């Protein structure tokens with residue numbers, strides 16, 4: 001048996017939806033409560049739905065009892081201040097797992113390549129049910145920042161760079177695609193991230209928002225990409241040397 005997946009995400013692992021016009025919406029992300037939570041890069045998170053409704057961001061499988069990334073429980077104190085964000089997460093009508101706003105401090109292209117990672121959205125998810133994918137709704141206006149996606153983390157030719165102006169909406173199979181955000185700017189970037197279960201509701205939502213599975217790659221100089229590959233290789237080597245040195249110290253202790 002396999003999981004229920006959406007044909008729309010088959011080709012590239014992501015879709016870009018119609019942009020959402022949030023000009024008339026209050027900046028709810030400025031009111032909600034954030035907690036320190038290190039993801040990829042310098043980040044904090046404000047949970048809107050967590051495993052059991054607490055103000056925390058841990059993976060649902062770390063709780064007792066553990067659960068898969070579905071049936072998130074609304075965090076009352078935060079959704080009271082963010083009814084529009086809650087409604088946007090609920091609009092597809094599919095099961096919601098984790099739902100939170102991420103705050104990301106400015107970084108570099110090299111940092112984003114260093115931060116590329118896969119999510120573990122489907123841990124404990126029973127086969128035969130819907131595959132968990134994630135929505136990224138950009139809240140702040142960051143037209144010079146990009147969602148960096150790679151099918152192969154070490155192969156820049158598999159990279160897609162999706163610009164993130166206010167209202168940009170991208171849905172990504174983040175357990176398939178390596179991903180991180182390159183945030184150019186002086187201020188933090190805010191984004192609503194929601195785990196949804198794949199199924200007919202999410203599919204209808206994608207279709208209603210004219211999902212496209214391939215967008216033009218934002219331009220970036222080949223030399224910049226090559227230098228980032230080299231720098232990330234240097235960082236990896238340094239990290240491995242350091243962990244080797246630690247192991248030596250441990251073995252001598």
Ligand SMILES: [Fe+2]
Pocket residue numbers: 117118119174179
């Ligand atoms: Fe992630």
